[in-house]
Amino acid sequence: MRIRALLRFAGSLTATNLRASLALRGAFWLQAVLMVVNNVAFFTMWWILFARFHEIGGWRLADLMTLYGVVASGYGFAVVFGGGARRLARAIVDGELDPRLTQPKPVLLHAVASSSIASGWGDVATGVGMLYLAGRLDLANAPLLGLAIAVSALSFVAVTVTFQCLAFWMGDVEQLARQLWELTLNFALYPQPLFAGSLSFVLYTLIPAGFVGFLPVEVVRNPSLHACLYALGGAVLSWAIAVSVFAAGLRRYESGNRFGAIGS
Amino acid sequence: MSAADASAKYLALAGSGLRRGLSERSILVGRAVFLGVILFTFSRIWSLIGARDSLPGVGTRELIWYLALTEWVVLGTPPMFLAIERDVRSGDFACRLVRPVSYVGAQVAEAIGESALRMAALAPAGVAGALLLGGGLPADPRGLWLAVPLALLGSLIATLSMTVVGLSAFWVVDTNPCFLVWQKLVFILGGLLFPLEIYPEWLQRIAHATPFPLICWAPGRMALGWDPALALESGLEGLVWLALLSGLIVLVSRRARARLTVAGG
Numbered sequence: 001m002r003i004r005a006l007l008r009f010a011g012s013l014t015a016t017n018l019r020a021s022l023a024l025r026g027a028f029w030l031q032a033v034l035m036v037v038n039n040v041a042f043f044t045m046w047w048i049l050f051a052r053f054h055e056i057g058g059w060r061l062a063d064l065m066t067l068y069g070v071v072a073s074g075y076g077f078a079v080v081f082g083g084g085a086r087r088l089a090r091a092i093v094d095g096e097l098d099p100r101l102t103q104p105k106p107v108l109l110h111a112v113a114s115s116s117i118a119s120g121w122g123d124v125a126t127g128v129g130m131l132y133l134a135g136r137l138d139l140a141n142a143p144l145l146g147l148a149i150a151v152s153a154l155s156f157v158a159v160t161v162t163f164q165c166l167a168f169w170m171g172d173v174e175q176l177a178r179q180l181w182e183l184t185l186n187f188a189l190y191p192q193p194l195f196a197g198s199l200s201f202v203l204y205t206l207i208p209a210g211f212v213g214f215l216p217v218e219v220v221r222n223p224s225l226h227a228c229l230y231a232l233g234g235a236v237l238s239w240a241i242a243v244s245v246f247a248a249g250l251r252r253y254e255s256g257n258r259f260g261a262i263g264s
Numbered sequence: 265m266s267a268a269d270a271s272a273k274y275l276a277l278a279g280s281g282l283r284r285g286l287s288e289r290s291i292l293v294g295r296a297v298f299l300g301v302i303l304f305t306f307s308r309i310w311s312l313i314g315a316r317d318s319l320p321g322v323g324t325r326e327l328i329w330y331l332a333l334t335e336w337v338v339l340g341t342p343p344m345f346l347a348i349e350r351d352v353r354s355g356d357f358a359c360r361l362v363r364p365v366s367y368v369g370a371q372v373a374e375a376i377g378e379s380a381l382r383m384a385a386l387a388p389a390g391v392a393g394a395l396l397l398g399g400g401l402p403a404d405p406r407g408l409w410l411a412v413p414l415a416l417l418g419s420l421i422a423t424l425s426m427t428v429v430g431l432s433a434f435w436v437v438d439t440n441p442c443f444l445v446w447q448k449l450v451f452i453l454g455g456l457l458f459p460l461e462i463y464p465e466w467l468q469r470i471a472h473a474t475p476f477p478l479i480c481w482a483p484g485r486m487a488l489g490w491d492p493a494l495a496l497e498s499g500l501e502g503l504v505w506l507a508l509l510s511g512l513i514v515l516v517s518r519r520a521r522a523r524l525t526v527a528g529g
Contacts, residue, residue, distance in 0.1 A: 048463055049458070186305075187301075
């Protein structure tokens with residue numbers, strides 16, 4: 001399929017999802033605002049700590065805000081545009097991929113972009129706010145910020161897909177996939193110097209917080225060609241793994257014998 | 265119904281909550297893993313900071329035990345508000361009113377049973393994590409004995425306040441926003457991650473005017489040193505808050521029942 005047609009398809013799915021989210025305007029705003037409150041409350045911990053200690057492992061409050069800004073924005077865009085990834089395991093176990101297999105569109109793209117989580121906009125708003133407070137939100141920084149956030153978002157979706165695809169082999173892994181994914185997010189929100197040594201290896205393999213947080217934030221904290229290439233390489237590698245695992249899993253997929261339209 | 269009969273019924277309900285907890289082993293494992301991760305993360309934070317300026321006489325080891333105790337209470341208390349919300353949404357609440365036992369009492373009893381199981385299961389994980397990551401017991405480990413009853417009291421306060429969150433379903437239907445607010449108040453004002461003594465003074469004053477420190481800080485504080493007078497004070501304060509929360513629950517559930525009579529189940 002031509003790239004342009006693929007992008008048009010992804011754009012249509014996104015537009016439909018956004019319209020669906022905004023249809024329930026009250027719920028949309030409530031979820032988004034509550035997510036901002038939730039994130040700010042979490043960040044209070046860092047404000048209190050840095051007010052007393054000023055520096056942790058060479059990181060200052062502005063560095064933490066930058067990390068939080070990039071990861072929260074990346075996470076927000078990931079669930080807004082790729083919210084379906086978090087429901088992939090359930091779809092696999094329940095045989096809900098059937099209707100998508102008959103469509104002349106890529107199954108993975110269709111499944112991932114078929115759902116949007118409104119609270120993600122609250123994460124995006126928090127992220128942007130943090131970047132502003134960290135003094136990173138200016139025109140000169142915009143390309144690097146765009147790259148960092150895009151890489152983080154893409155890696156988030158890829159990592160989620162990989163975890164959820166375990167359902168092809170292990171059956172109902174919703175809880176396990178959710179826990180692995182929460183661990184990834186949890187580690188990504190702390191400064192990298194906390195996890196030096198052998199744990200670094202785990203954070204770039206089993207719990208890939210490095211791809212969703214550590215590498216993207218370095219693009220903004222210490223901009224260089226190397227930092228950009230590492231971050232991009234991380235996203236490409238994440239997607240290569242996700243697509244390979246999904247393709248391998250799809251060969252084992254058993255139909256749910258479902259009749260009905262998509263989403264029914 | 266005699267007091268003995270009532271106690272037997274609520275004990276049976278607590279037992280049923282405990283058995284339900286036993287059937288959800290994956291949740292217990294997940295919580296134990298999360299406890300280990302959070303202890304590890306903060307052990308790294310405290311070792312980088314050096315805990316040098318944190319509190320006089322308090323080192324990394326004590327701060328890790330503090331966190332193990334606070335997380336023990338929070339992770340050991342089940343989110344029972346969800347069951348109340350489910351019953352309100354489905355209309356089961358009305359059906360359960362005809363049973364010869366208080367609906368709210370039954371929910372609290374089941375939650376206590378489940379908490380007992382969760383706390384018993386998480387205790388070894390917390391102790392092992394704190395010993396391993398902290399490098400031993402706190403400087404004065406006697407305080408840990410005082411922490412246990414305070415942790416049980418904290419869990420009960422958390423359960424009662426979550427009951428109020430659950431009953432809010434009669435007005436707001438989706439209780440998740442109320443729960444998120446409650447959770448963050450426990451997080452910040454309760455001193456979940458580090459002792460309130462590290463906070464700015466104005467925030468400490470606000471926190472101590474609420475019941476949230478009794479959920480986390482009061483049991484956790486016992487890891488920082490032997491202070492039976494403070495433990496007694498916290499225990500008495502906790503009992504006062506238990507009485508206040510019970511009164512609030514009676515008030516809210518009466519209003520909820522009146523609302524049910526008017527609006528239907």
